[in-house]
Structures are given as C-alpha cells and as structure tokens.
Amino acid sequence: MTFHPIITGILLGVAVGLTLICSIGVLVMRDAYQRLHFSAPVVTISMPLIVIAIFLESDDPQARIKGCLIFVLLLVMNSILTHATARAFRIREMGRFDPTPQEKIPVVENRGIAGVAPFGGKQE
Amino acid sequence: MIVQMNVWLWSALALQFALIPCLIVSFRGDVADRLVGLEFSSVVVTIELLLLAQGFNHPSFYDLSLTLVLLSFGGGMVFARFVQRWL
Amino acid sequence: MKITVHMAIIALTAGSQWVLWLAYTDSLGYREMCAGAGGAAIATLAVWIYGIKGKIRFRLSLRDVAQAIYLPWNVLVDTWKIVRAVGMQIFTAGGAPSLVAAVEFEVGQAKPIDAGRQALAITYTTLTPNSIVLGIVPEQGLMIYHRIVPGKLMAATRHLGARP
Numbered sequence: 001m002t003f004h005p006i007i008t009g010i011l012l013g014v015a016v017g018l019t020l021i022c023s024i025g026v027l028v029m030r031d032a033y034q035r036l037h038f039s040a041p042v043v044t045i046s047m048p049l050i051v052i053a054i055f056l057e058s059d060d061p062q063a064r065i066k067g068c069l070i071f072v073l074l075l076v077m078n079s080i081l082t083h084a085t086a087r088a089f090r091i092r093e094m095g096r097f098d099p100t101p102q103e104k105i106p107v108v109e110n111r112g113i114a115g116v117a118p119f120g121g122k123q124e
Numbered sequence: 125m126i127v128q129m130n131v132w133l134w135s136a137l138a139l140q141f142a143l144i145p146c147l148i149v150s151f152r153g154d155v156a157d158r159l160v161g162l163e164f165s166s167v168v169v170t171i172e173l174l175l176l177a178q179g180f181n182h183p184s185f186y187d188l189s190l191t192l193v194l195l196s197f198g199g200g201m202v203f204a205r206f207v208q209r210w211l
Numbered sequence: 212m213k214i215t216v217h218m219a220i221i222a223l224t225a226g227s228q229w230v231l232w233l234a235y236t237d238s239l240g241y242r243e244m245c246a247g248a249g250g251a252a253i254a255t256l257a258v259w260i261y262g263i264k265g266k267i268r269f270r271l272s273l274r275d276v277a278q279a280i281y282l283p284w285n286v287l288v289d290t291w292k293i294v295r296a297v298g299m300q301i302f303t304a305g306g307a308p309s310l311v312a313a314v315e316f317e318v319g320q321a322k323p324i325d326a327g328r329q330a331l332a333i334t335y336t337t338l339t340p341n342s343i344v345l346g347i348v349p350e351q352g353l354m355i356y357h358r359i360v361p362g363k364l365m366a367a368t369r370h371l372g373a374r375p
Contacts, residue, residue, distance in 0.1 A: 016135050016138045016142075018290070019139060019142050019168060021297060022164075023141075023145040023168065024145055024297060025294075025296075025297040025300075026145055026149055027148055029297075029307065030306060030307075031156075031309060032156035032159075032160050033343065034359055035149065035157065035161075035164075036343055037293055037343060038164065039164050040337075041286075041294075042167050042171070043167060044282075044340070045287070046171065050171060050175070053178075058178065062186070062235075063177075063178065063186060066187070066189075066190060066235070067174065067186065069235070070186065070189050070193055073190070073193045074167070074170060077193065077194075078167065079334045079338045080197075080337075081204070083333055083334075083337045083344055083345075085163065085207075086343045086344075086357060087208075087346050089207065090346075091208045092156070092211070097355075098348040098351060098353075099351070099355065
C-alpha cells in the first residue's frame with residue numbers, strides 16, 4: 001500500500017482548510033488593514049503544501065519546476081503588493097504616510113509628539 | 125475528455141467556497157475593502173488553477189496560474205496607486 | 212575591476228534567464244534555445260538600462276538575505292495567532308485587536324546596501340501573517356507597521372535594523 005495518496009490528501013486538506021479559514025477572516029474582520037493580513041498564510045503555508053503534494057504525485061519535471069516558480073513568485077510578489085496596498089490605504093486615509101501629531105504612537109510620543117489613536121485600536 | 129474525480133479536483137471544488145467571502149467583501153465594502161477582496165481572490169484563483177492543472181493532469185495548464193500571478197501583481201499595484209491618489 | 216564585476220553580473224543575469232527559460236519549457240530543442248536566448252537578451256538589456264538609469268539602487272548582502280532563516284517558525288506562530296484572532300472576532304464581544312505601531316529603525320546612510328537592507332526588512336516582516344510594514348520614514352528613523360495581535364518583532368526584523 002502506498003502512502004502517497006493519503007499524504008497528498010492530508011496536505012491538500014490542510015492547505016484548502018487554511019485558505020477557507022483565511023477567507024472567513026477576510027470577511028469578518030473590521031477594517032481593510034486587518035483583512036490584508038490574511039493572504040500571507042495562504043501564500044506561505046497553503047502554497048508550499050500544495051507544491052509538496054505536486055512533488056509527491058507528479059514525476060513530470062515541468063510540473064515541479066512550474067509549481068516551485070509559482071510559489072516563489074507568489075511569495076515575493078504578495079509581500080510587496082500587501083505592503084504597497086497598506087501604504088496606499090494609509091496615505092489615502094491620513095493624507096500622509098509618516099506618523100502624524102494626531103496619532104498616539106508611543107515611540108513617537110517619547111520624542112515629544114502626542115496625538116489620537118487611529119483605527120480604533122490600541123497602540124503598542 | 126472524461127476525467128475521474130480525484131483528490132485534486134475535490135480540493136479545487138472545496139476551494140471555490142473561499143471565493144464567496146471575497147465576493148461579499150468586494151460587493152459590500154468601501155474602496156479599500158474591495159481592493160483587499162480582489163487581491164485575496166487573485167491568490168485563491170491562482171491556487172485553484174494549480175489544483176485544476178494537476179487534477180486534469182495537464183502540466184501546460186500551469187502557465188495559466190503563472191500568468192495570473194504576474195498579472196495580478198501588476199494589476200494590484202495599479203489599483204493601489206489609484207486608491208492612494210484618486211479614489 | 213569594477214567593469215569586470217559589472218560584466219559578470221550581466222553575464223550571470225543573461226545565463227540565469229536563459230537556463231530558467233529552458234527549465235520552463237523542459238526542452239533543449241534548437242527553437243527553444245533560440246527563443247530563450249532572445250528573451251534573455253531582452254531581459255538583460257532591461258536590467259542593464261535600469262542599472263544605468265534607475266534612481267533607486269540597492270544591493271543585498273548575504274548576511275541580510277540569510278535572515279530568512281527566522282521566517283518559517285514565525286510564519287507558523289503568526290498564522291496561529293491570526294487564526295485565533297478570527298475566532299475572537301466571531302465569538303467574543305470585543306473582537307480582534309488591531310493596532311499601528313512604530314519602532315526605531317537604523318536607516319543608515321543613503322547607500323545601496325542600506326536600501327537593500329530596508330527592502331528585506333519590509334519584505335520579511337510583511338511575509339509573516341501578523342505584521343504588515345506600512346513603511347520606513349528615513350527622516351525620523353522609524354518603521355511603521357500594522358499588527359493584528361500585539362507582540363515582539365521577530366529576530367530577522369531586529370537584525371535588519373529595527374531597534375525596539
């Protein structure tokens with residue numbers, strides 16, 4: 001009895017399950033910044049699990065190379081895109097990107113700039 | 125072409141449900157939420173195409189997934205710039 | 212010496228693009244080799260033009276790239292944190308936290324190696340699910356980031372310049 005199909009099934013099940021949980025996270029979270037976080041687990045965990053499953057199931061070198069290529073590209077590009085999108089949201093909301101006097105960010109406060117907490121959340 | 129259902133195609137079917145929350149967010153949210161919904165759905169569809177390519181045993185279908193990764197990155201950057209400057 | 216290093220980079224770029232194309236097509240046929248050579252030449256030309264005309268230059272050091280070794284464990288831990296945050300958002304009255312924070316960051320001087328270090332700090336930190344870097348403010352020496360669950364910055368970010 002080969003274990004490949006079982007292991008492949010487990011890998012795909014975990015990958016798809018995590019993606020479904022992250023998509024629920026995108027739906028239920030309050031603001032866009034929180035929602036942006038949920039693509040990272042899909043790209044960093046679900047995707048490599050699928051690539052491992054491809055390696056187990058397929059002997060075709062093309063499939064393996066392309067799977068790895070898609071994973072690497074998605075990994076790098078998703079990080080850059082998430083950062084650029086979050087930055088765009090911040091500039092759109094605040095009018096500027098750097099900390100404003102209205103924000104109570106502790107590091108900034110220690111330097112003598114005080115303000116109001118943004119996004120309805122706590123400050124570290 | 126008749127292909128028997130296998131674990132890859134079942135996974136692809138299950139993954140379809142991950143698009144529903146993205147659709148809801150994209151239809152109901154404000155501009156920022158819609159962009160997030162679009163970007164997340166791009167990631168999900170990339171994985172979906174990968175699963176379908178392996179499920180149908182057509183390695184050449186991987187090119188679809190690869191193309192989507194590249195184009196969704198470019199499109200996402202353009203939309204982000206739009207949101208920052210004009211929306 | 213500088214010209215030799217520059218030419219070595221160009222040759223490496225062209226060679227790697229060509230090999231990547233051949234691996235992608237899984238063929239060593241004559242047509243694929245010619246098409247790959249043409250595509251690699253165009254890509255190398257673009258890299259060369261950017262090297263001359265591009266405004267932002269950055270260089271990556273091996274030590275900085277090697278900080279990726281901290282990523283796998285942090286990705287797993289952060290994934291668990293945000294999955295818990297989903298549960299908190301659905302099942303608790305308070306919902307999941309969300310906060311913007313800033314940390315002092317060693318910007319360095321306006322050298323390519325410092326630009327590369329900053330780019331890696333942003334990429335690696337944003338790769339972990341619990342953190343998104345909003346940006347680095349060079350004038351104030353700060354890195355601004357968003358988190359769902361509060362916590363310490365990972366070691367890779369600290370080694371790349373964050374000073375919490």
